[in-house]
Each structure stands twice: as C-alpha cells, then as structure tokens.
Amino acid sequence: MRIVKNNKLFKRLLVAFLALVIVACVVVPIPYYIEEPGETINLKELITVNDQKDKHKGSFSLTSVGIRRATIFTALKSKVDPFHEIISEEDLTGGASDDEYLQIQKFNMETSQNFAIEQALKLANKPYEMNYQGVYVLGVEKNSNFYGKISVGDTVTKADDKSFTSSEDFMKYVKAQKIGQKMKVTYIHNDETKEATEKLIQLPTDKKPGIGITLTDHTEIDSQDKVKIDAGDIGGPSAGLMFTLEIYEQLLGKDLRHGKKIAGTGTINSDGEVGRIGGIDKKVASAAASKNQIFFAPDDEITKELQKIQPGIKSNYEEAKAAAKKLKTNMKIVPVKTVQDALDYLAKMK
Incomplete structure (x- = not known):
C-alpha cells in the first residue's frame, strides 16, 4: 500500500516538474532575440x-522589424515561422548595454x-541651415580616463573651453595635444551641462592622443x-x-x-x-x-x-x-x- 502511495506522489512531483519546465521554456528569457515582421x-x-x-x-x-527577447519556446518556434530569425545579444547590440543600445538607436533615428x-x-x-550642436558620443572605450563620466548619448560641446564647428575640428584639436596631458571636456548629459577633466590616452588606431570616444556630428536643421x-x-x-x-x-x-x-x-x-x-x-x-x-x-x-x-x-x-x-x-x-x-x-x- 505504501508503494502505491509513493508512486502516486512520484507522478505528481513529475507532473509538477514538467509543468515548471514548460513554463520556464515559454516564459523565462534567454540571451537571444527574435527578429520578426514589425x-x-x-x-x-x-x-x-x-x-x-x-x-x-x-x-x-x-x-520596421519587431524585436523581442527570446525564450526557449519562441527560439524553437522561430526555426519554422517564416521571416522569423533568432539572433544573439552580441549581434543585436554590438556589445553595448541595453541603455547604450537604445541611445544609439535614438540618435540614428534623429x-x-x-x-x-x-x-x-x-x-x-527651400532655404535652410544645418546647425552644429557638438560631438555626439556613440561609444566610450573602457581604457578611456573619461569612462564612467561621459556616456553614450552625451553631446560633447567643448574641449578646454574651446568650441568647434565639426567633429573633425574637435578631433584635430585633441590630436594636436600630448598623451597624458589633462583636458577639460564640457558635455551635455540628460539636458544638463557637465565638465570632466582627465588625462588623454594613446589611441591604438593612429597612436595619437585622444579621449577614447567614438563620435559623430550632432546637428539640427533650421528652416522657415x-x-x-x-x-x-x-x-x-x-x-x-x-x-x-x-x-x-x-x-x-x-x-x-x-x-x-x-x-x-x-x-x-x-x-x-x-x-x-x-x-x-x-x-x-x-x-x-x-x-x-x-x-x-x-x-x-x-x-x-x-x-x-x-x-x-x-x-x-x-x-x-x-x-x-x-x-x-x-x-x-x-x-x-x-x-x-x-x-x-x-x-x-x-
């Protein structure tokens, strides 16, 4: 009689375990995304x-392309659903954090x-003018002395209190300085103007001094x-x-x-x-x-x-x-x- 009860208990536990596994497959996210028609x-x-x-x-x-976090179930389903594709987090964000990825996508849209x-x-x-707003930050190198201060999505407006008319002019000024030299950088973070002063590093690409950011022009249109x-x-x-x-x-x-x-x-x-x-x-x-x-x-x-x-x-x-x-x-x-x-x-x- 005890054996029968134990068998019933085992079956109940097995059913409960399988139910948890199924729920986990359907609900629990994995480090992949599903791309689908948006x-x-x-x-x-x-x-x-x-x-x-x-x-x-x-x-x-x-x-648009719809993007959602994958689960084991949706990942498997994407293999048979037409125009659905599973991609890794690295392939989607390029190694950027979720916040950095969203900031880059926002800038790309702007x-x-x-x-x-x-x-x-x-x-x-129609007449118009393209106004230069500053240098938009697309990435910050981890070996940069400004890492943790300047962030992806910030706009750099000055270097050593000097203003510039393009990111090219900004880069020329920085590269004309010395490696290890301190530079004051003025930037806008969440609509607030801030300053950070740190030493310039040697860039691996051209061995020139730099602050260690990936940048591009931040411009706005002015038109009637x-x-x-x-x-x-x-x-x-x-x-x-x-x-x-x-x-x-x-x-x-x-x-x-x-x-x-x-x-x-x-x-x-x-x-x-x-x-x-x-x-x-x-x-x-x-x-x-x-x-x-x-x-x-x-x-x-x-x-x-x-x-x-x-x-x-x-x-x-x-x-x-x-x-x-x-x-x-x-x-x-x-x-x-x-x-x-x-x-x-x-x-x-x-």
Whole structure:
C-alpha cells in the first residue's frame, strides 16, 4: 500500500516538474532575440509640415522589424515561422548595454530625420541651415580616463573651453595635444551641462592622443518650414528614404503617389543616397500584409571585398525580391540607389 502511495506522489512531483519546465521554456528569457515582421506605419500619422497634415490619397509608409527577447519556446518556434530569425545579444547590440543600445538607436533615428528633412528641403528648393550642436558620443572605450563620466548619448560641446564647428575640428584639436596631458571636456548629459577633466590616452588606431570616444556630428536643421516628425519609440536609421518622400510631398503640396499605397526602407545621407539596412525580408512581409502596392528597396552595391567577408551576400533589392516571391505577393519591388530614383519612378507612375 505504501508503494502505491509513493508512486502516486512520484507522478505528481513529475507532473509538477514538467509543468515548471514548460513554463520556464515559454516564459523565462534567454540571451537571444527574435527578429520578426514589425509594423508598417502610414507616415501621414507621424509627419506634419507647417502644422498641416498630408491630405492626398494613398500613403508613404515606413516599415520596421519587431524585436523581442527570446525564450526557449519562441527560439524553437522561430526555426519554422517564416521571416522569423533568432539572433544573439552580441549581434543585436554590438556589445553595448541595453541603455547604450537604445541611445544609439535614438540618435540614428534623429540623424535619419535630419538628413530626410535636409534632402526634402533641397529638392523643394527651400532655404535652410544645418546647425552644429557638438560631438555626439556613440561609444566610450573602457581604457578611456573619461569612462564612467561621459556616456553614450552625451553631446560633447567643448574641449578646454574651446568650441568647434565639426567633429573633425574637435578631433584635430585633441590630436594636436600630448598623451597624458589633462583636458577639460564640457558635455551635455540628460539636458544638463557637465565638465570632466582627465588625462588623454594613446589611441591604438593612429597612436595619437585622444579621449577614447567614438563620435559623430550632432546637428539640427533650421528652416522657415516647420517639419515635425513624431516617431515615438521607433529607433534606427532605416526610415530615412520614406521620411524624405513624405516630407517632400508635403512641402510641395503635390500628389506624388497618385493614390497608391507605397512602403519602403533605406537610410538616407546628406547626398541623397539610399543605404543598405538589415531585416529587409521582414519589412517586405510587413508591407505586403498591410496591402501596399509598391515597395522601395535599396539597390546597394555588393563589392568584392564585402563578398569575401560575407560569401553569398545579396543586395537589399535582391533580398526583397526573394521575400516577395516567397510571399507570392503582387506588391512591386522597386530598386533605388538615391531618393531621386524613387521620385523618377513616381513621376512615371501616372
């Protein structure tokens, strides 16, 4: 009789243990992420020009990649779900902390917006000025004497009380000093101006003195035309092309889309070039699910050097076409190298 009771107890414990294992597989996160089709967002909802909304038919939409922390269950599920991919934390963040990653994504979005506004104003022949705000910090080396003081997302405005008009000028000044020399750096952290004085280190790249930060220009557009982009929590640079098209249409007050639903992706730079992005297959899937008729894809050049590093790599346009074929969608995939390529296509679309 005792053996029977023990067997029943063992079975109950086994069931409870298995239940805990299943819950853990479904709920407990692992150090991986799932990339999947995200939202496709009509830019009429995000952008106004001179306090006016786009009232023309059709739409320009940005596309996004959804990212969520993986569990064992979702990681396994991603192996069979189309357009889902598991990636490591290192591949996603590049070794940055969660806060640093979010700061970098925020800056990339702000830069994307600035370049998009600049390109749209250029195309519309509208006057503007690009104002230099300082040096934006993208990373701080652990061997830097400023590590733990200056952070990713800060904006460096001065060195030894000297102001600069570009990050290049800032770097020239720093490199003209001596290794081990103390330098006072003025920077903005969370909208508060701060100062830190530390010794310069020897940079491993060129053996010159430096403060040990990865930097880029922090600029803002000044224009008579008031362009407002309410991107919310969306981060990254990949909406640059679509931002440009939507802003340009609103600046002209002219219907460029002819009633079509148009989505797309691609970075934009100060020369109007459309750059490569990641996860384009997932963006195509998102755009197709939202019933878009046209999708602009970066037609980036794959160099021999890049092919050596990543054998089998394809251009974004080729990846987008392959995704559309897999989806069996009628959405037309259009290759673009510049924003002008997209405008030329729209002009012929009547």
